Amino acid sequence: MKPRHHLYLDDELSTQLEALAAKPGTTKSAIVADALRQYLTRRGAKGIEEALRIRLDRQGRQLERIERDVQVLLESLALYVRYQLTVTAPVPEPDRAAHAVGKERFQKFIDQVGRQMAAPTRTLSASREGTA
Incomplete structure (x- = not known):
């Protein structure tokens, strides 16, 4: 036996619920239970989304630092190679x-x-x- 609940809905919401429940194979209880289940699931998911957002933000900042460091290294290497090629005489082919x-x-x-x-x-x- 399922517990019984008494809910009060405004007229507009009650009319919409009646229209949905008029379809064959659907009951008001099933509609309200599904809606309540989805609402509660989304509220629990908000905490998870917030934790993921914080972690993704941190990872984004780390990736930005890594990208900056790689750019510094590449620029340093390019300058070194250019310098080395400028000051080193080429070796004769034979x-x-x-x-x-x-x-x-x-x-x-x-x-x-x-x-x-x-x-x-x-x-x-x-x-x-x-x-x-």
């Missing part, structure tokens, strides 16, 4: 020994980057701590 040394240095550089990426601390974070 100088195979110089090309071999260059390839060896590049491979050592790539290996060092790999070791640093696998390490728990980064070069820039260590230098920041030293200056702080």
Whole structure:
């Protein structure tokens, strides 16, 4: 047995409820129960939405900082490459020994980057701590 409730509705709302309940297979109780269930569900969802909004805002700010840092790093790298290409004389094409040394240095550089990426601390974070 379901509990009985006595509700008072204004005339306009009562008329709308009567019109909906006039359809076959629908009762006033079912309509009111569905409406009340949806209302209560939305109220509970507002708390979840608020928590998600706060978290998404925080993540958005973190992504903005990461994007700024990446832009600084890319600009620094571009300036360094331009400087290096400006001050370094090109190696003559037939100088195979110089090309071999260059390839060896590049491979050592790539290996060092790999070791640093696998390490728990980064070069820039260590230098920041030293200056702080």
